[in-house]
Amino acid sequence: MTDHLFRPQFTPAIQRVLERLYSETIEQDPFRRAEAQSAGLNHDGEHEFYPAMAGARMPVTPEFGALLYVLARSSGARHIVEFGTSFGVSTLFLAVALRDNGGGRLVTTEFVPQKAASAAANLHEAGLADLVDIRIGDAMTTLARDVPQPIDLILLDASKGLYLDILRLLEPGLRQRGLVVSDRADLDGGDGGRAGAYLAYLSNPANGYRMASITTEALGQNFAHDIAVRV
Numbered sequence: 001m002t003d004h005l006f007r008p009q010f011t012p013a014i015q016r017v018l019e020r021l022y023s024e025t026i027e028q029d030p031f032r033r034a035e036a037q038s039a040g041l042n043h044d045g046e047h048e049f050y051p052a053m054a055g056a057r058m059p060v061t062p063e064f065g066a067l068l069y070v071l072a073r074s075s076g077a078r079h080i081v082e083f084g085t086s087f088g089v090s091t092l093f094l095a096v097a098l099r100d101n102g103g104g105r106l107v108t109t110e111f112v113p114q115k116a117a118s119a120a121a122n123l124h125e126a127g128l129a130d131l132v133d134i135r136i137g138d139a140m141t142t143l144a145r146d147v148p149q150p151i152d153l154i155l156l157d158a159s160k161g162l163y164l165d166i167l168r169l170l171e172p173g174l175r176q177r178g179l180v181v182s183d184r185a186d187l188d189g190g191d192g193g194r195a196g197a198y199l200a201y202l203s204n205p206a207n208g209y210r211m212a213s214i215t216t217e218a219l220g221q222n223f224a225h226d227i228a229v230r231v
């Protein structure tokens with residue numbers, strides 16, 4: 001079912017978990033989105049959107065996931081921090097990169113406990129659980145302590161309105177030539193334009209980053225991604 005979306009490049013166990021999660025996304029997310037929309041919640045920029053989508057997979061696109069793997073491999077990442085675990089698809093792509101880099105630590109965070117538990121089970125099934133520390137709670141609290149340093153790669157894939165705050169929280173530990181990667185920062189609908197402020201911050205050379213913006217496509221939708229390197 002997901003052959004057209006995802007080119008196999010990992011071990012059979014990892015491949016199996018990714019394929020299952022993408023298949024479940026195709027089957028289940030449209031219903032979750034319809035439920036959220038009927039409650040007046042339309043996209044990730046809106047307050048209360050994520051609680052309404054508590055059962056939804058919401059993974060990174062397969063192409064962006066593969067890119068995350070390549071970015072983490074090519075930067076030799078050993079320490080990764082992720083905002084937004086959900087069921088753990090991006091976490092899987094990043095954890096396998098750590099494994100292939102010779103080991104490391106990935107701290108990720110999720111405020112829906114059932115999602116965090118599912119992500120933990122998925123990582124266990126893929127044989128990657130030993131590399132990942134899943135913290136349950138709001139990212140501004142869970143990522144405020146004991147993150148592995150120096151940070152090689154930060155992935156922001158959750159509430160758009162917090163992207164700049166989370167970046168500023170983690171920035172002191174981010175190494176030179178470390179990467180800041182984010183998903184869908186273009187969606188800043190109900191959050192007062194804070195994701196816009198995040199993009200403006202990264203694109204101002206005075207703040208010490210150089211950025212590339214790309215789009216991937218899945219299931220007929222476009223997804224924006226921004227990738228910045230600290231210089």
Ligand SMILES: C[S@@+](CC[C@H](N)C(=O)[O-])C[C@H]1O[C@@H](n2cnc3c(N)ncnc32)[C@H](O)[C@@H]1O
Nearest residue numbers: 059060084086089090110111138139157158159
């Ligand atoms: C788009 S999904 C993440 C998808 C995941 N990266 C993947 O590829 O499977 C965003 C997740 O972040 C969680 N989240 C949103 N805001 C959060 C916050 N402030 N603290 C912790 N988790 C949050 C949501 O519950 C949701 O599961």
